[in-house]
Amino acid sequence: MPLSDRIPALLVLADGTAYRGWSFGATETKIGEVVFNTGMTGYQEVLTDPSYCGQIVIFTYPELGNTGINLEDEESARPLCAGAIARNICHRPSNWRSTQSLPDYLNQHQIPGIYGIDTRALTRKIRTVGAMNGGISTSILDEGELLEQVLAAPNMAGLNLARQVSTPKVYEWTEATIPAWEFNTESVVDQEQPFTVVALDFGVKRNILRRLASHGCRVIVVPIDTPAEEILKYNPDGIFLSNGPGDPAAVTEGITTAKALLESEKPIFGICMGHQILGHALGAETYKLKFGHRGLNQPAGLQQKIEITSQNHSFAIDPESLTAGVLEVSHLNLNDQTVAGLRHKSLPIFSVQYHPEASPGPHDADYLFEQFVQAMRTAR
């Protein structure tokens, strides 16, 4: 793009640091929590993952937009993140599936982006100081003025954002991963008698629903405030607790429902926020990590078996809070030894902090969907 066509943009962090670059996407002012994602692919899936609601994502991969945007890779109906930060942007995508450029797409959804930023330096700063709020603007180019808005914004800790992104009404999901992309041909799919799974929606990613369907589940997705007795009226074989944005401790309606669902002794599987909600329902606590885990190569496991996993989270289960309870640690994040998976000691209930559905990411953890189906088969 010729220099004269570029629109100057400003990024200010809550500690007062300012970065100047160029705008891509919407020319809006947005404030959010600035976090970094180290994935080398999948920018569209990241931008449309509802778990990023309220966050401004730094992409450490140096150029975004090369493959454009396509309809199939959406993880939800629209991107929900607050903004995007890139080293460089490709304005003319080239891919057979592309229907739109990344800047046009973000513009259409009122999401601002800033590029021309030294994303390595910025990421090192976040790693050193910790995740913090920041703002992107094209209309406020005065650092002090934008900083005022950044400082007035609420902190991510304590925010129930899942309420904003959960489905307003019940829907059924039956679409599996398309055959051309199915990588796990060994999964035993009993289409004659699908397992009925009720998914409590905190901001679910579509690929989770697809992987459940690929493993033989008919999924009924219900709003965040659906009481346990309503959920049990569907006579589900199992219950799924979804991923979602914000602070899990603030999602009190979800924790109350999960607690009540535990009494049914049905198989329960939780991913990311679902894992944290399950922990809370069983007496555990969560805390906020310094800068979280966001990327596609996070090692998780215990001694014998290690999976390379896709992750996107700020909060984690406090292992100290598990001591006297019924949960045990099934996986650790092997980069920093934080809790990455939980298992109930006597019931078919388990959860992971990472994303076995990948999208983007490796498929190492797809076996967890099979484990859930196996638990439902045994309970049937």
Ligand SMILES: NC(=O)CC[C@H](N)C(=O)O
């Ligand atoms: N992907 C998720 O479900 C994230 C869960 C939670 N919002 C966290 O940041 O820890």
